[in-house]
Amino acid sequence: MAPIDLNLLTALDALLAERSVTGAARRMGLSVSAMSRTLTRLRTATGDPLLVQAGRSLVPTPYAETLAERVHAVAQEARAVLGPASQAIDPLSLERTFTIRANEGFVALFAPAIITAIQQAAPHVRLRFAPKPDKAATPLRDGMIDLEIGTAGASAPEMRTQLLFRDRFVGVARRDHPLFAGPVTAERYAACAHVAASRRGAWTGPVDEGLHALGLRRRVIAIVPGFLDALAIARQSDLIALVPRSCCHRGGVATEGLQSFDLPVPTPELAICVMWHPRLDADPAHRWLRQKLMALCRMPA
Structure with missing residues (x-):
């Protein structure tokens, strides 16, 4: 696939919205001459004039009119994909199922409080507590589970680890x-x-x-x-x-x-930790769950 300059997509969106080289340049923070050169590149890439002179203003060609809505939607999607991930979530509207692997002792002792707190904060979130027959890291790596509860150092070295509490x-x-x-x-x-x-x-x-x-x-x-x-x-x-x-x-x-x-x-001494795979480290919903879990497990008995 030939290289595609996504800046052209953003520029075309601005040009079709403003119908003015000067207005589009102002919107994108470019000089008028730079935006004019960009319009030339767009005409070459599409094989269409896109915007043509009509008196003192520019009007879109029929082809450009058919592109306007699509270009705007794709430009917005590109910004969302290539921009920083949103760090804010609304727990009340969050819909997700999280799988937590822990031994039966942790489930019996902590799960009731965890489930109650999560249900109150995020009513559309579901929790699946999976059995822990061993300490293999494969389920975390394969995405079969979201979090694992266990002793420090029990999982693979690349896993993220956060202390929940100390025990003896x-x-x-x-x-x-x-x-x-x-x-x-x-x-x-x-x-x-x-x-x-x-x-x-x-x-x-x-x-x-x-x-x-x-x-x-x-x-x-x-x-x-x-x-x-x-x-x-x-x-x-x-x-x-x-x-x-x-x-x-x-x-x-x-x-x-x-x-x-x-x-x-x-x-x-026992260091009881929560562990997760690095690919979930920046996920806002996963971070929210980790924070809730750590707050609940660190509360006094």
Whole structure:
């Protein structure tokens, strides 16, 4: 395709609107001689005189008259496409479906407040919470999901990341568990039976390295897929669960009858982040959703 000077399109729009070389030059901020040369180029490109002298004014040719509306529409569209993206949105009129991938713990703890707030601010926006069987970045890259919630560094290096909140692991047991009959020492903690939460079925977790440094090893007798499953089992048994602290502070029904406690050995801090692909970074609607999500997740329990 031969190169096309889109400036000619804008100039033709101005000439057909003003029907004057002087008026078109003034509109475009050019000199009269420069606009005259542009009209010559337009005549060469179209093979039509476009504007011809009629007394002291210019009148459009029949061909130019047929072009006027089309040229104006295309010129406006070109300005919209090639100009800066609009940064303002009206949430009340926004119609869009966003897909958020997060584990079932985050969905259970945060989704009710997120859905309520989004529905109130943007009634035509729909949210789809997708399951998170792994930490692969492919769904973000392919555009299958808009946002992912997870630990920092869990996705691909090109992804944009914003901290939502910091978390840490705690132990949880039913309120009348024998562990609470005395101080929760590393020895007494390790001596209990445990339930682990792991999508991959891992028998060890963040607390085991600290116990190992003391020559201790906990006895994990059950593995479940998620933290809420671990809480349910801890409530109805003598097993000790290991869950993020946020599960206890926002758990609602999930934590009834349970008591959390600080672990007797140090564990790594959790940085819970929202992640998205760079192609959505400047999208106004996506930015609005990110800001709402971050504000809601940073609110006190």
